[in-house]
Amino acid sequence: MAVAETKSFQNYIDGEWGDAARGETFESVSPATGELIGVFPRSGGEDVDRAVAAAKAAYEKWRLVPAPRRGEILFRFGQLLIDQKDELALLMTREMGKVLPEAGGDVQEAVDMSFYMAGEGRRLFGHTTPSELPDKFNMSVRMPIGVIGVITPWNFPIAIPSWKIAPALVCGNTVVFKPATDTPLLGERFVELLAAAGVPKGVVNIVHGGGGEVGDRLVRHPDVPVITLTGSRETGVEVLRAAADGLKHVHLELGGKNAVIVMDDADLELAVDGIVWSAFGTSGQRCTAASRVIVHERVYDELASRLVVAAEKLRLGPGWEPDTDVGPVINKTALEKIHSYTEIGEGEGARLLTGGEVATGDGLGQGFYYRPTIFGDVEAQMRIAQEEIFGPTTALIRVGDVDEAIRVANGIRFGLSSSIFTRDVNTAFRAMRDLETGITYVNAGTIGAEVHLPFGGTKETGNGHREAGQAALDVFTEWKSIYVDYSGRLQKAQIDTAET
Ligand code: NAD
Numbered sequence: 040m041a042v043a044e045t046k047s048f049q050n051y052i053d054g055e056w057g058d059a060a061r062g063e064t065f066e067s068v069s070p071a072t073g074e075l076i077g078v079f080p081r082s083g084g085e086d087v088d089r090a091v092a093a094a095k096a097a098y099e100k101w102r103l104v105p106a107p108r109r110g111e112i113l114f115r116f117g118q119l120l121i122d123q124k125d126e127l128a129l130l131m132t133r134e135m136g137k138v139l140p141e142a143g144g145d146v147q148e149a150v151d152m153s154f155y156m157a158g159e160g161r162r163l164f165g166h167t168t169p170s171e172l173p174d175k176f177n178m179s180v181r182m183p184i185g186v187i188g189v190i191t192p193w194n195f196p197i198a199i200p201s202w203k204i205a206p207a208l209v210c211g212n213t214v215v216f217k218p219a220t221d222t223p224l225l226g227e228r229f230v231e232l233l234a235a236a237g238v239p240k241g242v243v244n245i246v247h248g249g250g251g252e253v254g255d256r257l258v259r260h261p262d263v264p265v266i267t268l269t270g271s272r273e274t275g276v277e278v279l280r281a282a283a284d285g286l287k288h289v290h291l292e293l294g295g296k297n298a299v300i301v302m303d304d305a306d307l308e309l310a311v312d313g314i315v316w317s318a319f320g321t322s323g324q325r326c327t328a329a330s331r332v333i334v335h336e337r338v339y340d341e342l343a344s345r346l347v348v349a350a351e352k353l354r355l356g357p358g359w360e361p362d363t364d365v366g367p368v369i370n371k372t373a374l375e376k377i378h379s380y381t382e383i384g385e386g387e388g389a390r391l392l393t394g395g396e397v398a399t400g401d402g403l404g405q406g407f408y409y410r411p412t413i414f415g416d417v418e419a420q421m422r423i424a425q426e427e428i429f430g431p432t433t434a435l436i437r438v439g440d441v442d443e444a445i446r447v448a449n450g451i452r453f454g455l456s457s458s459i460f461t462r463d464v465n466t467a468f469r470a471m472r473d474l475e476t477g478i479t480y481v482n483a484g485t486i487g488a489e490v491h492l493p494f495g496g497t498k499e500t501g502n503g504h505r506e507a508g509q510a511a512l513d514v515f516t517e518w519k520s521i522y523v524d525y526s527g528r529l530q531k532a533q534i535d536t537a538e539t
Contacts, residue, residue, distance in 0.1 A: 047078045048227050050086060050247055053093035054240025059248070060085045067223050070136040070367040071357040071406045079223040082248035087215065087256040090244040094186040094213040095262050097241030102183045102211040109209050110160020116205075116236035117153035120146055120197075127197060127228060132358035135196055135222050136366040136406075137321050139359055149201035149229075151490045152507070156205035159512070163210070172535065174526035181516035183211030184288070188257040188266040190217050190250070190278070193369055194324045196225035202494070202506045203267045204233070204243065210515040214243045215263065217253045221369050250274065258282050266290065267514060269326075272427070272453075272499055279502070290504045290514045292495055294427040295326045295455030297485040298448040300470065301342055302441065303335040305460035309482060311345045313460065314433070317484030319353060319411045322368050323377075323431035326500075327456040327478070329485045331417075331424055332435050333444045339437045343415050346435075347393045350411040355398050357406070367406040368430055374407040377430030381412060384423040389414040389434065419447045427453070441466050449475045454497030456485040477505070 047064070049056040059080035067076040080086070101109075120127070128142035137145070165180040187207045191199045200216065207214050218226025230245045246253050250270075258266050258281045268278050269292040282289045299317060301310045317329035334342050358366035368374055374397060381395040394412030409431055417424050417434040424434045438444045448457055458480040459470040467481045477496040478488065488494050493505035504514050524530055 079247045084256040090215045093241040098213045106160040110157040113157035148198035152201040172530045176523040188263045190268040193219035193221035196222035206511040297456040298331040300459040302461040303337040310460040313484035318433040327486045387421045390416045452499040455500040
């Protein structure tokens, strides 16, 4: 395939592109082939400080731009994403590895989010409510907060930044964005398009570099009151600790260990399709990936054998080849971690039904490919059924009834997504009520969120916030209650109770 010329890329601070102050760099390489994608600034604290100062200064004007005008910029941004969807999707396949149709879906999610939040510019609804006193008017309105520190992972390199930056901007905040070091070029393109859509200088800034340097400085910076992070549970804990001294608002979207439940009355063909898509889509590197399949004992053997056949049909390869079903995983460290869980599973006594190895044939040795892997006879407490592997590995657990299925599904520290395949409406409603996750699907896999519904998880998947939909506005605004007394005299709430 044609490969664009490799280039050096820069930070974008206060409307200017520039190198890191210390002049250091890092490389982004394709997980599919090892091809060099680009060279990026390895920034330090001084670069973060400059970006925060620019964002803080820009905030004073941006917060006063009428929200519908801010929304119009997001509309233009969404349109630019549509115009460049194919190019961005191909770039994503090269830099991050997901197959082309999924990369297109990632860009589409950002289009949807931009349009949704653009419309929010004409809503941002508050409340009016009666006063307990005469000739007095009460309302509550959403206020912007200031500079938002946006820290993102590599697995949805266009969609996740949009889930944070679009609502942050429409609400009147400014942004310092640190993308993952595995997908810096997509982060760079995202900001370039925002600037092209008309975002004024200083309102969005990008600083490339590692979590321990750029990310940590952003989290600790006294002029950054809000941090929004999507990443692993471990990073979430570190960020929460680092932000504690500043009493910052911290929005965390963390890991998952999501389960599909298959009941004995399920449409098995549909269930197999849903499980294969949820377990092996994006090579299992979705926070909502189905890494556990909880199966009623009456259909366990049948489902297991159908799943193995389906998994073995999947073709591994670079995501831009039209017959590729599963692309590479993100890097060598991820490949080694995923393989270590195969060894852990076998050591725990689970039965490896298929996969369990690094794929190197047919030219795959240049990249990081892992065979879709299914373990059978998994016990609910085994590590492969408890820990996030973040790769194309799923674990089949046998249960006797719906009560046990729900108990097993809930028996983990995470609470992001869940799904149940059943034709029984009573069973479906029990699952909707009792599964302890932020998202539940009925007769569909664990993946496929839409941008106008809240997105996020219970328990250790997060800290109670939600992305997307109206719920996202709570992360990026603070409520202000306003009382207007037009009686012309001093009226005391709770004291002048006899007045009419
Ligand atoms: P990660 O935690 O390694 O990194 C996420 C981001 O945090 C990166 O930009 C990284 O540089 C930065 N970071 C790391 N240490 C930091 C620190 N001390 N201070 C500030 N920033 C720091 O995660 P990843 O490997 O990029 O992504 C995979 C993880 O993300 C998985 O656990 C997955 O479940 C999770 N994820 C969750 C959701 C969700 O919505 N719940 C969505 C996608 C991914």
